[in-house]
Amino acid sequence: MDPFKNLTSKVVPLDIANIDTDQIIPKQFLKLLGKTGYGEYLFFNWRYDKQGIPLKDFVLNSPLFSGRQILLTRENFGIGSSREHAVWALKDYGFKVILGVSFADIFYNNCSKNGVLVIKMDKNTIEDFFSSKINENFEIDLIQQQIKINSQVFGFDIDPTLKNYLVNGLDEISKTLDLGNHIKKYEDKNKVAVESER
Amino acid sequence: MAQTLYDKIWDNHVVYSDENSDLSLLYIDRHYVHEVTSPQAFDGLRINERSVRRPDLTFATVDHNVPTTNRSLPIVDQISSLQIKTLENNCKEFGIRLFDIHDKYQGIVHVIGPELGLTLPGSTIVCGDSHTSTHGAFGSLAFGIGTSEVEHVLATQCLWMKKSKNFEIVLNGGLKQNHAISSKDVILNIIRKIGTSGGSGSVIEYKGNYISSLTMEKRMTICNMSIEAGARAGLVAPDDITFEYVKGRVFSPKNELFDQQIDNWKDLRSDNGAQYDKTFSIDIDNLAPQVTWGTNPAMTIDVDSAIPSPDEYSKGNDDEKKSAIKALEYMNLKPGLPVTDISVDRVFIGSCTNARLEDLIEASNAVKGKKVSSNVKAMVVPGSQQVKIAAEKLGLDKIFINAGFEWREPGCSMCLGMNPDILQAGERCASTSNRNFEGRQGTGGRTHLVSPLMAAAAAIAGKFVDVREWV
Numbered sequence: 001m002d003p004f005k006n007l008t009s010k011v012v013p014l015d016i017a018n019i020d021t022d023q024i025i026p027k028q029f030l031k032l033l034g035k036t037g038y039g040e041y042l043f044f045n046w047r048y049d050k051q052g053i054p055l056k057d058f059v060l061n062s063p064l065f066s067g068r069q070i071l072l073t074r075e076n077f078g079i080g081s082s083r084e085h086a087v088w089a090l091k092d093y094g095f096k097v098i099l100g101v102s103f104a105d106i107f108y109n110n111c112s113k114n115g116v117l118v119i120k121m122d123k124n125t126i127e128d129f130f131s132s133k134i135n136e137n138f139e140i141d142l143i144q145q146q147i148k149i150n151s152q153v154f155g156f157d158i159d160p161t162l163k164n165y166l167v168n169g170l171d172e173i174s175k176t177l178d179l180g181n182h183i184k185k186y187e188d189k190n191k192v193a194v195e196s197e198r
Numbered sequence: 199m200a201q202t203l204y205d206k207i208w209d210n211h212v213v214y215s216d217e218n219s220d221l222s223l224l225y226i227d228r229h230y231v232h233e234v235t236s237p238q239a240f241d242g243l244r245i246n247e248r249s250v251r252r253p254d255l256t257f258a259t260v261d262h263n264v265p266t267t268n269r270s271l272p273i274v275d276q277i278s279s280l281q282i283k284t285l286e287n288n289c290k291e292f293g294i295r296l297f298d299i300h301d302k303y304q305g306i307v308h309v310i311g312p313e314l315g316l317t318l319p320g321s322t323i324v325c326g327d328s329h330t331s332t333h334g335a336f337g338s339l340a341f342g343i344g345t346s347e348v349e350h351v352l353a354t355q356c357l358w359m360k361k362s363k364n365f366e367i368v369l370n371g372g373l374k375q376n377h378a379i380s381s382k383d384v385i386l387n388i389i390r391k392i393g394t395s396g397g398s399g400s401v402i403e404y405k406g407n408y409i410s411s412l413t414m415e416k417r418m419t420i421c422n423m424s425i426e427a428g429a430r431a432g433l434v435a436p437d438d439i440t441f442e443y444v445k446g447r448v449f450s451p452k453n454e455l456f457d458q459q460i461d462n463w464k465d466l467r468s469d470n471g472a473q474y475d476k477t478f479s480i481d482i483d484n485l486a487p488q489v490t491w492g493t494n495p496a497m498t499i500d501v502d503s504a505i506p507s508p509d510e511y512s513k514g515n516d517d518e519k520k521s522a523i524k525a526l527e528y529m530n531l532k533p534g535l536p537v538t539d540i541s542v543d544r545v546f547i548g549s550c551t552n553a554r555l556e557d558l559i560e561a562s563n564a565v566k567g568k569k570v571s572s573n574v575k576a577m578v579v580p581g582s583q584q585v586k587i588a589a590e591k592l593g594l595d596k597i598f599i600n601a602g603f604e605w606r607e608p609g610c611s612m613c614l615g616m617n618p619d620i621l622q623a624g625e626r627c628a629s630t631s632n633r634n635f636e637g638r639q640g641t642g643g644r645t646h647l648v649s650p651l652m653a654a655a656a657a658i659a660g661k662f663v664d665v666r667e668w669v
Contacts, residue, residue: 015520016520016521016524017517017518017520017521018394018395018494018517018521020494020633020635022614022633022635022636022637022638023635023636023637026637026641027614027615027616027638028615028616030234030262030616031234031263031277031278031280031281031616032277033237033238033241033280033281033284034238034241035238045636045637045641050623050642074517075395075517076394076395076398076428079394079395079428079494080328080425080426080633080635081327081328081614081633082235082326082327082328082342082343082344083234083235083344084235084238084326084344084345084346087344102395102398104395104398104428105362105398105399105428105430106328106341106342106343106344106430109343109344109347110344110345110346110347113344113346113347114346159219159220159221159360160218160219161216161218161219161221161358162219164218171246172346172350172358173242173246173248173349173350173353173354176223176350176353176354176356176358177248177353177354179213179214179223182213182214182223183213183223183225183251183354183355183356186213186225187225187355190225192225192227192252192255193254193255194228194254194255194316194449195315195449195450195451195452195455
């Protein structure tokens with residue numbers, strides 16, 4: 001995983017609540033066997049018409065927002081299916097940070113495993129971002145846990161262990177495997193097994 | 199201190215606690231794997247030269263993209279075929295038991311886990327699929343995970359978790375109720391009331407005399423859709439109904455071991471005075487059959503009422519009002535339209551929510567001796583080979599086929615439309631599945647979630663009917 005320490009970018013405002021992962025990446029694109037190449041299918045049904053022509057009024061198709069690396073959204077983002085393809089699509093498209101009021105649990109975890117920073121902020125702050133900060137630079141500093149916009153500074157919370165993974169680009173599985181003796185001890189004590197088939 | 203059922207299962211599975219954060223390493227008793235969310239996880243193992251720690255606790259099947267037509271024919275979709283082949287190769291390489299497309303135990307992962315006795319009370323169960331919450335009906339802590347976590351569980355048999363909040367939902371009444379009301383109506387009504395984020399950050403424990411009266415299959419329907427309320431998992435304390443269901447299944451504990459387990463399982467209930475972070479109660483008496491009208495499962499209404507206006511639905515919340523306007527446009531519905539005036543083009547009876555034997559029996563009751571409306575194309579997709587075999591023994595296949603339904607092979611099918619079973623743009627479907635998101639069952643398709651009985655009746659009538667007057 002690539003380390004994430006800081007990022008400066010403007011935002012892409014996606015002003016819709018309750019966005020489910022079926023919208024982020026529709027099912028017909030879940031048949032690939034890798035983790036890359038999903039960016040062109042991100043928000044596919046909102047982004048293209050039936051002929052595959054980009055729909056002008058969808059934010060991702062506006063030249064104004066092109067190249068921006070922060071997705072600004074509303075409440076309850078990433079609900080529904082556990083498909084990690086949703087995060088791979090957002091990341092492959094170029095988003096490194098997702099900013100919103102609240103996120104579905106599985107989606108939040110999936111982001112953290114892929115080096116995508118998810119920042120939760122209160123409803124009023126997000127409303128302020130949508131209404132007056134769309135064209136400002138957001139200077140995101142994960143180490144300080146703050147977003148600087150012009151001279152205004154907004155703090156945010158993140159679990160210290162998740163932060164450590166992101167900042168240092170650590171491999172979580174390696175860390176768990178280091179705890180092998182604890183796992184072994186658990187297995188010995190609990191005799192975990194499946195009964196054999198008759 | 200008095201503990202909840204969730205607290206107890208959690209404590210029983212903590213391998214290690216991280217002192218610097220809220221995360222604990224939990225042991226995973228069962229890992230279910232399917233073809234769509236696993237290839238990248240196995241690749242990760244290979245790249246890092248890692249093995250599967252407990253192949254004996256890992257079980258795989260193919261369900262998401264398998265065709266539901268004749269299994270002796272080759273799979274036409276080459277990309278699906280490759281994904282299925284990839285799972286076969288991965289299971290062979292890492293020594294994992296696979297119920298492949300020709301196996302007598304093949305089926306939707308959340309149907310076969312319980313059916314085979316792999317899902318046991320008090321255990322921790324994960325799968326790269328959000329509807330893993332289904333297994334909570336057995337008093338097991340079961341939740342969906344992403345592919346990175348699938349890789350993590352394969353390599354370590356553990357998962358880092360932050361403990362969720364305890365959310366108690368008490369279900370009372372409904373015991374003398376009309377047979378027309380099913381547990382699907384109950385869970386849709388709960389989601390309608392608490393919203394798609396009502397359970398976020400929580401594990402829901404369902405309690406009350408209604409849930410205790412339900413069969414395992416009906417409890418599974420409720421736990422299955424806990425994720426649609428945003429909850430990580432749903433739980434029901436195991437009881438005699440649970441133990442009776444588990445007893446004698448293919449992989450469940452046998453003889454003295456089973457008796458010993460029952461003694462342990464009897465402790466799996468929340469203590470008196472256990473504290474919940476959140477409580478909600480609902481009275482099932484007088485509940486009407488539920489139908490979704492919009493593009494998320496909280497957009498639900500009684501069958502004997504009319505499509506709400508965005509203002510009625512959103513109750514002053516601007517974001518929700520915008521969602522409702524967008525949903526009505528997508529669904530091509532106008533406020534004020536009675537639900538029973540909505541005609542349907544397709545009917546789908548299937549999915550991990552409602553494709554078990556009891557579901558098919560209930561649906562068949564509305565169908566027996568009748569014919570599917572000439573404007574409707576209807577299909578039944580049993581949840582597993584075992585469900586299909588049992589249903590055919592009861593003659594249900596003939597009831598459905600004689601009425602004009604298609605009787606298919608098991609798989610996820612039109613619940614998510616990864617195989618050829620999809621809606622065409624503009625088609626309207628009465629579906630027993632779990633998600634009515636835009637394009638879920640096919641790009642431009644319009645989904646109304648209902649119970650098996652409601653779906654079957656809609657197939658016959660060609661439109662939604664109030665099944666309380668039907669049976």
